[in-house]
Amino acid sequence: MSWAGKILRVNLSAGTVTSEPLNMTWAKQYLGSRGLATKYLVEEMDAKTDPLSADNKIIWATGPLTGTMASTGGRYTVVTKGPLTGAIACSNSGGYWGAELKMAGWDMVIFEGKSPKPVYLSIQDDHAELKDASHLWGKSVWETEEILKKAAQDPQVRVSSIGLAGENQVLYAAVVNDLHRAAGRSGVGAVMGSKNLKAIAVRGTKGVGNIANPKEFMKVTFEKKKILADNAVTGQGLPTYGTQVLMNVINEIGALPTRNHRDSQFEGAKDISAEAMATPRESDGKKQLVTNQACFGCTIACGRISKIDPTHFSVVNKPQYWGATGGLEYEAAWALGAANGVNDLEALQYANTICNEQGMDPITFGATIGAVMELYEMGVITKDMLGLDAPFGSAKALCELADMTANGVGFGKEIAQGSKRLTAKYGHPDLSMSVKGQEFPAYDGRGIQGMGLAYATSNRGACHLRGYTVASEVLGIPVKTDPLVSEGKPELVMAFQDATAAFDSAGICIFTSFAWGLADVQPQVAAACGDEFTLENLSLIGERIWNMERDFNNRAGFTAADDNLPKRLMNEAVKTGPAKGLVSKLPEMLPKYYEIRGWDAGGNLKAETRAKLGL
Structure with a gap:
């Protein structure tokens, strides 16, 4: 074991x-x-x-x-x-x-x-x-x-x-x-x-012993690595372009949240895309992207290593940032870029570097800046308060606010509270694009309906990694579903949520799920841990984990009212692209989701659900 x-x-x-x-x-x-x-x-x-x-x-x-x-x-x-x-x-x-x-x-x-x-x-x-x-x-x-x-x-x-x-x-x-x-x-x-x-x-110098069936484990892990290597996403797309391969894709389908979700397509998306990272700059003829990088034991190697343009305003007097370091992932590039209307790739890399250096989530940081910029344009937050101009599209404001927030100075202390607290303080709570206080990632829940439901029901607040229905709704993995319809999405979201819990708990990366299903993970877990880990058992473990997390939140004081989306997604229709005219169909999806989860109308686990899962 x-x-x-x-x-x-x-x-x-x-x-x-x-x-x-x-x-x-x-x-x-x-x-x-x-x-x-x-x-x-x-x-x-x-x-x-x-x-x-x-x-x-x-x-x-x-x-x-x-x-x-x-x-x-x-x-x-x-x-x-x-x-x-x-x-x-x-x-x-x-x-x-x-x-x-x-x-x-x-x-x-x-x-x-x-x-x-x-x-x-x-x-x-x-x-x-x-x-x-x-x-x-x-x-x-x-x-x-x-x-x-x-x-x-x-x-x-x-x-x-x-x-x-x-x-x-x-x-x-x-x-x-x-x-x-x-x-x-x-x-x-x-x-x-x-x-x-x-x-x-x-x-650690001991290595990992105790594999239940070493010969079978070697055989099955080799077989599963081949599946990853042969897959278009895990064998080609992610190694070549990283997660940033999604920037232009999501923009084209009209689901790239832009300027704090006021728009769902960004005219500057191509400037901050994977392709832009891999294109030589006019200033020095060098590419921002240096190479890709893999984590321990990874055969995908989606990580980016990048170098910022040393002549860019953000680093012109800061040689400590001229070397190669962690590059932009899609979520960070979106949050620092499209969410704020900023299409300056070097500014995004600088802000992302500060997030890495001082330990700060670029998704929540970037999305909070989007709220700040909207409040600035409304005149609620002023230049006197910020110490700088901060309209949508300001690369300079993005970089300076990253420094201020990471270092805990000036208005950075307010930004450090996240968008929910900040927008509430300044009288416009509806401008926080968040669920349970955590900001949305890089997909518009109106243009990808399943993601809207996944955000609303995520146990850790808005999150793409708790049920990545984009795989099905956009990429057709494992089956293609229509991103613009609500039918079938409760079942899809639940299946992704439970499977993800099992992948996470096994200790492997969720990106393998572009090529693997639970049926590919199960023989690896069984060979490592013992034959009792059947496919049925692994599925049940995923469902048990999801419900345990939900139950903790309910005891912490969360209710069905927290499984919601901001008014902007519920009431303001998408303006452009394939989803034009749509709002989130959450009210249609949520009751069905509760039903198949085995929860009551208040979002609490029913007695029979507890019994089935041993909770």
Whole structure:
């Protein structure tokens, strides 16, 4: 069985670090990573806990396939109660950190309490201890990683840390590892900062043992890697263009939210697309895109490494940003670009670099800037308040506000609260394009109807990674459905949500689902963990995890009223493109979704649903 079988429990208040056996009954019911860590959290913590109090817990967790030879087996999750939303927060990251923790012999690390002073956790295989981090406080993610590797005299040490955004309690601060891979959403980095926890530095030399059927595992993972290699998306599109391949595609179908969702097509989309990243610049003849990059064990390699134009206004006197670093993903390029009407590719790369360096979710940051720019154009927020002009389309404002927010200065402190709190403070709450306080990603729920339902019902607030129906509605994977109709979407959304929970909990990347179904994951899990992981069992695990998360949120105070979309998507019709004239058909879809979920009209789990899932 490919779990390590051990967890670390760290009491930050007492300064203690103890080892305990993994609850294997729970492991078999919730698999690992997202599912298993959430099970620990909901069992150990009151759902009404203040996310930034010492009573909140925060958990780093791997899955049973993390660190193995399964393709993309490098994922880990950070699970806590999120300060941005007040809902369950589970953020997933790639890179190398997750595999390193597993190879050190640990399935997860649970942090409790609050340290009286800044600390970091050092893990070297079986040995783990809290160390003083006073010298790291105030440092960026990049500086922290460099200092900790030097301190360990080992370049192979992997670091998961926060920058200034986490320290300053930016409500959407991220946890960053390997310089530019992030557990990005819902403010997990702010919880880390609230506990005076700066970083976890881990070195593992044990490898991953305990595979239930090693020969079968080697055979089946090889077969499944071939499926990824032969697939048009995972074998060609993502390696060549990364997620940014979607920019022009989504714009053409009229579902690219633009200028805070006032429009759904962006005239500047081509300027900030994957193709633009790969085209030589006029200024110096060089491309922004340097190469692609893979996370641990990944055969897809969708990551981007980019170089900013050194003559661009954002970096002209900042040589520290001239080197190659993490490049734009589609979600970040959209949020920093189209959401604000900005078509300056170099400005987007600069703002994204600041988000990486200081640990900040570019989706919520960019979407919040969209609200700021709309309020600015309405005259509600003024130049005197901001210290600069900020109309839609201002690349200069985008870059300066990124600096201000990451560093916690001036109006940046307001932006750090996210769009829900900011728009409410200035009297226009309807201008926050969010669900449960978390901002939308890069798809308009009017032009892609299933995504509207997925946003409204997502357990962690608006999210594309909790049920990516774009795969079916736009790309035709695994079957093509019409993005403009509501029929069949409740069933589609539920199927994607449950399957995604299983993928996440196994410890693999959700991008494999462009080529794999659960039927491809199941034999890998069974060979690694044991024959009881049938396809039926894996499907049930996904559904169990989804309902457990929902139940936590209900106990935290969320109701059916929170499964909603902003008035703009419900009342203002799309102006251009194939979805012209449409609003979200959420009212048609939601009752049917509740019904097939086995929830009552208030969005609560029925007794028979609890019984079926063992909740």
